[in-house]
Amino acid sequence: xxxxxxxxxxxxxxNSNAIKKLDELVDKMEQRYSAFKDVKAFDINGYQEKxxxxxxxxxxxxxxxxxxxxxxxxxxxxxxxxxxxxKGRAAGIHLILATQRPDAQVVTPLIKANLQLKVALKxxxxxxxxxxxDQPGAECLIGKxxxxxxxxxxxxxxxxxxxxxxxxxxxxxxxx
Numbered sequence: 001x002x003x004x005x006x007x008x009x010x011x012x013x014x015n016s017n018a019i020k021k022l023d024e025l026v027d028k029m030e031q032r033y034s035a036f037k038d039v040k041a042f043d044i045n046g047y048q049e050k051x052x053x054x055x056x057x058x059x060x061x062x063x064x065x066x067x068x069x070x071x072x073x074x075x076x077x078x079x080x081x082x083x084x085x086x087k088g089r090a091a092g093i094h095l096i097l098a099t100q101r102p103d104a105q106v107v108t109p110l111i112k113a114n115l116q117l118k119v120a121l122k123x124x125x126x127x128x129x130x131x132x133x134d135q136p137g138a139e140c141l142i143g144k145x146x147x148x149x150x151x152x153x154x155x156x157x158x159x160x161x162x163x164x165x166x167x168x169x170x171x172x173x174x175x176x
Contacts, residue, residue, distance in 0.1 A: 006171070008055075008057070014165050015067055015070055018061070018067060018073075019077060019078075019080070022059075022076075022080035022081070023080055025057070025059060025080070025084060025088075025093055026083050026084060027112060028057075028091075029083070029084065029087060029088050029093050029145070031110060032044070032054065032092065043091070043092075044090065044091055054092065055092070056092040056093075057082070057094065058062075058092065058094045058095075060096045061096070061097050061098065062098050063100065064097040064098060064099040065100070065101040065106040068105070068106050069105065069106065075076035078110055078111065081097070081114065082110060082111070083129065085115050085116075089116065102123060102128045102131050103131060107132060115151070116152055117152070118132050118133050118149065118150050118151050119147050119148070119149075120133045120137075120148045120150075121141065121145075121146070121147050122138060122143045123138045123139050123148065124139060126139050126141055129148075132150075133149075133155060134149035135150070137155065144153060144162065145160035145162050146159060158171065
């Protein structure tokens, strides 16, 4: 999938490289805040309104549990995610953390506190649902994109799209 035109760089599969990349993103975020300060902009939108163009980044960590369970990388990972979760959005750096293992060792209170929005797909138990969105309900979802979202808003039930291979191939052809 690294040939999709919207992906900047290679897909990282090594834990140590993932930690390095997150550290680089924290540095990039701090550089952006410095640039914002220089032109008296509050965030990326204000910076762009002043005529400066910088891209937004969406960082997707798939199977987040593989990174957080590793005791050697846990502290560094949590620190970087905490910083990016707190200030990254204003700098145009957004995080998506995904895991098939929603337990308290993976989705820690520190991480939950620093993420604006939580999405729960179908889970096996109400305790898994509670870990993700602080209430039961995700165990009753029907699957196939059925989801509950929560965070800085009341819990809502939504239906997410499923991208087919045809959709992905079309995205590859339509380079922007």
